[in-house]
Every structure is written in C-alpha cells, then in structure tokens.
Amino acid sequence: MRHEYKKTLVDIDPRLAKRYQQLVTEHLNSTDTLSAGLRSLPNKSTSFASTQAAWRFYKNDSVSLTKLHEPLLIAAHEGVAQQCAQYALCVHDWSRLNYRKHVSKLDKYQITHDTDVGYDLQSSIILSDQTGQPIAPVAQRLVTANGSYATYLEDTFTETIENHLDEVTYCISQLEQQDFDKPLVHIIDREADSVGHIRQWEITSCLWLTRAKKTPFIEFKGQSMPGSEVAEALHFEKVRIVDYHGKQQWQ
Numbered sequence: 001m002r003h004e005y006k007k008t009l010v011d012i013d014p015r016l017a018k019r020y021q022q023l024v025t026e027h028l029n030s031t032d033t034l035s036a037g038l039r040s041l042p043n044k045s046t047s048f049a050s051t052q053a054a055w056r057f058y059k060n061d062s063v064s065l066t067k068l069h070e071p072l073l074i075a076a077h078e079g080v081a082q083q084c085a086q087y088a089l090c091v092h093d094w095s096r097l098n099y100r101k102h103v104s105k106l107d108k109y110q111i112t113h114d115t116d117v118g119y120d121l122q123s124s125i126i127l128s129d130q131t132g133q134p135i136a137p138v139a140q141r142l143v144t145a146n147g148s149y150a151t152y153l154e155d156t157f158t159e160t161i162e163n164h165l166d167e168v169t170y171c172i173s174q175l176e177q178q179d180f181d182k183p184l185v186h187i188i189d190r191e192a193d194s195v196g197h198i199r200q201w202e203i204t205s206c207l208w209l210t211r212a213k214k215t216p217f218i219e220f221k222g223q224s225m226p227g228s229e230v231a232e233a234l235h236f237e238k239v240r241i242v243d244y245h246g247k248q249q250w251q
Helices: 014-028 047-059 065-083 164-176 195-203 227-233
Strands: 088-098 117-128 134-143 148-150 184-188 207-210 217-220 223-226 241-244 247-250
Touching: 014 047, 065 117, 065 134, 088 164, 117 164, 134 164, 164 184, 164 195, 195 207, 217 227, 223 227
Parallel strands: 088 184, 184 207
Antiparallel strands: 088 117, 117 134, 134 148, 217 223, 241 247
C-alpha cells in the first residue's frame, strides 16, 4: 500500500520541498515488521540513487531540524484547533535507543548499565482531549555522548542536559511559546514527581499532570505531610460523565 503525505516545507527551494515529501512517503511505506528503514518508492531510480539523494538532502545547510519539524508543528496547530475541545494533552516521555553492537557510531554513550549503550531520545506528542488519539509530535531531543539535537532549537548542536526533568522543563517552556489554540496540559509519568520542578511549572502557570509517590513529604498549607495525605485532603467535584473502557464514569 502506498501512502500520500501532503504537508511540505515552506520558504525553501522547491526541489528540497519535493525531496522532503518523497523521503517522508518512503518512511510511511516501511510497514514491514522487520523493516530496517525507509523503502524506495517504485520508480526508475535505483535504491542506491535514492540513498545518495537522501544524503544530499540531509547535508544541505538549508535543511535544519527546526525546518524539518515545521510541517509537524503546522499539523499540530491545525489538529488542536479542530480536534480539541478544551485542552490539548501533551505527553512527554523518553526512549533509549540501544546501539551497543554498532561500532561505527562514535557518539553513543553508556546511559545506565554496561549494555545500555546508545542514545537517549525525549519526545513530546499532542493528543486530542476528546478521543485520546494522537495529533502530531511537537518536540524531540536526541542526546549523544557529545551533546544533543533538538527540534525546537535553532542551533544544530547544543550541550547535553543531564537531568531529564531539566530537559523537559525547557521543552515545556518552548512549547508554551507556540500559542496553541487550546491550553496545553503536560502529562509526564512518575519520573516527574519532583516538587522542585513542579513549582517551576506552577510559577509559569503551566498545566500539568503526573503520578506521585506516596512516601515523600511535602509542605501543604504550612504543614509537612506525605503525598497520600495531601491527595486525601484535596476537594474534587464531579463535572461530567465520560466513557472509560466502555463504561460511563464520573470525571
């Protein structure tokens, strides 16, 4: 099956825009379970010619990460306006790309244990607050041994941020400047259970949601108490009925 991709790069050489569309379409057609990468589209060109064309495209000085990411941001703005009712749910997470057996990759590094060698990838994707369906990825940052590459930074190569939450806090600040049609709610798993970082988000009036551990003590209304007691002290009101796993539940 051949997929079509209609988004393209703007304010750039038309030949580069055309090549961008072709490369994305080639990635969309790599649907085989064991596919190692993109697949050349059926035409008169050889696979090697397609590889050369891709290399020239990525080496072009006009093709930056921010430029490559522009169509996805446009899609995100359009999707938020059309598919979100009150909020745009922005999910942040990390992936470890293991390349310990790839000796040619000189910028990989040991992330945790001896065999956990490769790269750390932070990704942010926006979901609809109505269906939970993905709309578009809005940010990515790849950390290497020498530094990092981010879709939201003009500089091609930047220093590495060692702490995940410092990294995502900066990412959040960049996304908030996008001025989406609906307010963003930043959703992060339990790794974000850090009062210091949460307070940073509160200062900037960010909306956030994360899982919290029971045991750490935090200050609430002038008293130090476990997070579980804080949760019990909060007051919630029923606002609407939603479908959850095929059943109606109060939200």
